[in-house]
Amino acid sequence: xxxxxxxxxxxxxxxxxxxxxxxxxVDPWTxxxxxxxxxxxxxxxxxxxxxxxDDALIERLEKVAGKPxxxxxxxxxxxxxxxxxxLLNMVEAGKKFYLYTGRGxxxxxxxxxxxxxxxxxKWLQETFDVPLVIQLTDDEKTLWKDLTVEQSxxxxxxxxxxxxxIGFDVNKTFIFANLDYMxxxxxxxxxxxxxxKCVTFNQVKGIFGFGDSDVIGKIGFPAAQAAPAFSxxxxxxxxNDKLPVLIPCAIDQDPYFxxxxxxxxxxGFPKPALIHxxxxxxxxxxxxxxxASEDNSAIFLTDTPKQIKTKINKHAFSGGRPTLxxxxxxxxxxxxxxxxxxxxxxxxxxxxxERIRVAYSTGELLSGEIKKIAIETLQPIVADHQxxxxxxxxxxxxxxxxxxxxxxxxxxxxxK
Amino acid sequence: xxxxxxxxxxxxxxxxxxxxxxxxxVDPWTxxxxxxxxxxxxxxxxxxxxxxxDDALIERLEKVAGKPxxxxxxxxxxxxxxxxxxLLNMVEAGKKFYLYTGRGxxxxxxxxxxxxxxxxxKWLQETFDVPLVIQLTDDEKTLWKDLTVEQSxxxxxxxxxxxxxIGFDVNKTFIFANLDYMxxxxxxxxxxxxxxKCVTFNQVKGIFGFGDSDVIGKIGFPAAQAAPAFSxxxxxxxxNDKLPVLIPCAIDQDPYFxxxxxxxxxxGFPKPALIHxxxxxxxxxxxxxxxASEDNSAIFLTDTPKQIKTKINKHAFSGGRPTLxxxxxxxxxxxxxxxxxxxxxxxxxxxxxERIRVAYSTGELLSGEIKKIAIETLQPIVADHQxxxxxxxxxxxxxxxxxxxxxxxxxxxxxK
Numbered sequence: 001x002x003x004x005x006x007x008x009x010x011x012x013x014x015x016x017x018x019x020x021x022x023x024x025x026v027d028p029w030t031x032x033x034x035x036x037x038x039x040x041x042x043x044x045x046x047x048x049x050x051x052x053x054d055d056a057l058i059e060r061l062e063k064v065a066g067k068p069x070x071x072x073x074x075x076x077x078x079x080x081x082x083x084x085x086x087l088l089n090m091v092e093a094g095k096k097f098y099l100y101t102g103r104g105x106x107x108x109x110x111x112x113x114x115x116x117x118x119x120x121x122k123w124l125q126e127t128f129d130v131p132l133v134i135q136l137t138d139d140e141k142t143l144w145k146d147l148t149v150e151q152s153x154x155x156x157x158x159x160x161x162x163x164x165x166i167g168f169d170v171n172k173t174f175i176f177a178n179l180d181y182m183x184x185x186x187x188x189x190x191x192x193x194x195x196x197k198c199v200t201f202n203q204v205k206g207i208f209g210f211g212d213s214d215v216i217g218k219i220g221f222p223a224a225q226a227a228p229a230f231s232x233x234x235x236x237x238x239x240n241d242k243l244p245v246l247i248p249c250a251i252d253q254d255p256y257f258x259x260x261x262x263x264x265x266x267x268g269f270p271k272p273a274l275i276h277x278x279x280x281x282x283x284x285x286x287x288x289x290x291x292a293s294e295d296n297s298a299i300f301l302t303d304t305p306k307q308i309k310t311k312i313n314k315h316a317f318s319g320g321r322p323t324l325x326x327x328x329x330x331x332x333x334x335x336x337x338x339x340x341x342x343x344x345x346x347x348x349x350x351x352x353x354e355r356i357r358v359a360y361s362t363g364e365l366l367s368g369e370i371k372k373i374a375i376e377t378l379q380p381i382v383a384d385h386q387x388x389x390x391x392x393x394x395x396x397x398x399x400x401x402x403x404x405x406x407x408x409x410x411x412x413x414x415x416k
Numbered sequence: 417x418x419x420x421x422x423x424x425x426x427x428x429x430x431x432x433x434x435x436x437x438x439x440x441x442v443d444p445w446t447x448x449x450x451x452x453x454x455x456x457x458x459x460x461x462x463x464x465x466x467x468x469x470d471d472a473l474i475e476r477l478e479k480v481a482g483k484p485x486x487x488x489x490x491x492x493x494x495x496x497x498x499x500x501x502x503l504l505n506m507v508e509a510g511k512k513f514y515l516y517t518g519r520g521x522x523x524x525x526x527x528x529x530x531x532x533x534x535x536x537x538k539w540l541q542e543t544f545d546v547p548l549v550i551q552l553t554d555d556e557k558t559l560w561k562d563l564t565v566e567q568s569x570x571x572x573x574x575x576x577x578x579x580x581x582i583g584f585d586v587n588k589t590f591i592f593a594n595l596d597y598m599x600x601x602x603x604x605x606x607x608x609x610x611x612x613k614c615v616t617f618n619q620v621k622g623i624f625g626f627g628d629s630d631v632i633g634k635i636g637f638p639a640a641q642a643a644p645a646f647s648x649x650x651x652x653x654x655x656n657d658k659l660p661v662l663i664p665c666a667i668d669q670d671p672y673f674x675x676x677x678x679x680x681x682x683x684g685f686p687k688p689a690l691i692h693x694x695x696x697x698x699x700x701x702x703x704x705x706x707x708a709s710e711d712n713s714a715i716f717l718t719d720t721p722k723q724i725k726t727k728i729n730k731h732a733f734s735g736g737r738p739t740l741x742x743x744x745x746x747x748x749x750x751x752x753x754x755x756x757x758x759x760x761x762x763x764x765x766x767x768x769x770e771r772i773r774v775a776y777s778t779g780e781l782l783s784g785e786i787k788k789i790a791i792e793t794l795q796p797i798v799a800d801h802q803x804x805x806x807x808x809x810x811x812x813x814x815x816x817x818x819x820x821x822x823x824x825x826x827x828x829x830x831x832k
Binding site: 139142143149178179180182183184185186187188189190193194196197198199200201202204205210211212213214215216217219220222223 | 555558559565594595596598599600601602603604605606609610612613614615616617618620621626627628629630631632633635636638639
């Protein structure tokens with residue numbers, strides 16, 4: 001006779017449902033806000049129980065990094081964190097860590113917003129000279145969307161090429177897609193089972209809002225996104241070492257890692273540290289995030305200069321005034337103006353950005369003019385990406401996805 | 417914004433909970449009955465919605481097999497089936513099929529009762545010359561019991577050696593343990609995801625009695641036991657062929673395959689056929705089944721002749737009468753007498769078994785005497801197993817567990 005073991009009830013750091021707010025709705029699958037300025041991130045930090053990335057933390061980060069932080073951190077695009085101080089303590093004490101980020105491949109083409117976590121991840125990798133694992137959750141996309149296993153797997157490979165084109169170092173980066181990697185490394189499934197033994201349905205119900213009519217694949221999936229936060233999921237990189245991890249991601253992914261952080265100590269691992277980015281707005285405005293399934297909401301990495309021009313001119317929500325007179329008199333609203341927001345993400349000259357902000361806010365710069373600046377900023381970025389993307393052959397992809405040791409200077413003390 | 421796909425509600429063949437009966441309790445983890453004669457199998461067949469293996473089916477099986485059926489089938493130890501007629505139709509039409517069975521490795525040592533499904537599986541494999549896959553659910557045991565991943569994996573290997581010692585042909589048999597095989601063949605996880613996309617929490621709640629406080633590993637696990645019923649889970653054996661499968665198993669495993677049979681047509685596979693065995697009684701009587709976790713309930717495959725003798729003499733429930741006089745006058749009860757039941761499973765001389773039945777029923781044979789026969793029947797079987805088990809080296813184990821094509825005559829028409 002077999003009896004179920006007593007599984008202790010885990011008390012979550014945040015017992016609330018992620019979807020609870022009158023104005024904003026945020027979970028890993030849906031983001032929406034009633035405000036044109038987008039989600040209220042102060043409220044979100046409170047609800048999620050994370051911490052602000054404040055000036056003191058940025059200063060400390062710059063001190064440890066030995067250089068200025070990436071503009072996306074300085075400008076508050078990465079605005080929230082968990083345990084970044086603890087991680088920096090470890091770095092200063094000469095401890096090792098690694099980076100983990102990922103993407104759900106739900107379309108063949110990625111859009112500009114998808115680049116955001118990867119850009120900062122690349123900066124962190126170069127700054128701290130640490131190994132990086134990138135997960136493509138093609139299993140998740142099969143479970144949540146009307147996609148077959150084969151379709152999701154193909155999209156994972158296409159997306160991986162876009163990610164490689166961002167410029168990651170093949171010697172320090174391992175990219176894997178769940179539907180493939182699960183069948184190539186027993187340690188992955190073994191860690192998933194360890195995690196799945198620690199988490200009850202009640203808990204995923206509370207964290208993700210799952211219900212009785214959800215398929216069992218969804219209910220089990222969070223463990224697959226949690227597992228890469230345990231370094232033993234990659235024995236060919238880390239051996240049996242239980243290393244700390246830093247996870248850069250958009251804040252809607254935080255529920256997965258709240259669950260992970262709860263499981264970590266029970267499996268003898270340090271809790272993962274996180275830095276969270278805000279959402280990249282849809283062209284129509286920050287009420288929703290840019291989405292690959294809404295063609296006109298997104299600037300794709302495959303768009304031509306002409307398409308970019310047309311999309312921004314036609315669809316980018318303007319914070320300008322209804323008439324020229326009013327605009328000159330009252331100025332535009334940079335908080336809601338999507339063109340300005342695009343520049344905030346992708347124009348890295350701080351002085352230039354400030355000049356544009358002031359000019360637009362005072363009415364000196366018109367809606368059409370700020371759109372023109374946004375277009376001319378993004379066109380070369382996308383074109384450059386396309387050039388690099390073309391160079392990513394299947395062979396290069398296989399190199400990134402091969403199970404192998406990574407070449408990195410992981411002991412920070414040795415660096416000194 | 418991502419929206420969950422519409423998952424159609426599956427209507428199960430049997431909507432009832434498997435645990436529903438006043439006298440008997442049967443689910444994949446617990447078997448108990450209020451009766452010393454054990455579970456009422458007629459009732460169970462009705463509740464599960466399976467079919468009796470009746471004389472007509474046995475006759476047909478013998479005709480197709482071209483030889484008498486195995487004593488365990490003839491004696492009604494395998495008493496229930498699903499779609500065996502359909503499978504025999506296919507065999508007669510020259511269609512291919514394969515066998516799938518398995519075991520949950522919850523102890524280092526297997527007991528006599530664990531042999532039952534394997535003995536009939538071996539008979540079926542030899543009779544029909546078909547490939548066989550054997551699953552060791554070490555993941556299940558980690559999830560359900562107080563066992564680590566490492567402990568379950570070790571037990572899986574130990575149990576595999578016992579299974580090999582039964583005499584399976586290495587050229588026709590693939591043995592795999594989930595915590596290992598999942599990481600060696602992507603097709604396994606891919607099929608699990610396909611299955612998990614078809615089954616809701618509501619459904620596993622109804623079939624297995626899972627609740628909100630169960631861990632998510634348990635909730636997802638049934639898909640891992642279902643997947644080997646889909647031939648594409650073994651691409652190195654079957655390529656992309658979607659072959660029919662016959663699953664010999666104890667009837668408590670039927671809930672898994674009711675779920676599987678419901679999913680099969682949605683994934684384009686034929687529904688698996690099954691033959692179900694009754695439970696092997698505990699030495700204390702048929703109210704529970706023999707269990708490896710209750711030392712005195714079981715005759716282990718590692719027991720010495722002396723241990724077997726002591727256990728049967730001391731613990732085997734007797735269907736005899738309280739006094740010699742009463743016994744001589746009224747005779748013993750072979751339905752409840754565990755020694756007789758052991759002979760029914762393992763003494764294959766029909767005339768001899770009938771002679772013992774009559775002699776015991778009429779009081780000619782005494783309790784101590786039938787125990788002696790049982791002891792002398794089982795001692796050489798267990799000793800012989802131990803001899804063969806010793807010959808199973810790690811190297812032989814690796815051969816059985818290696819991913820490879822199997823060598824078998826799968827097209828029945830070619831045999832003629």
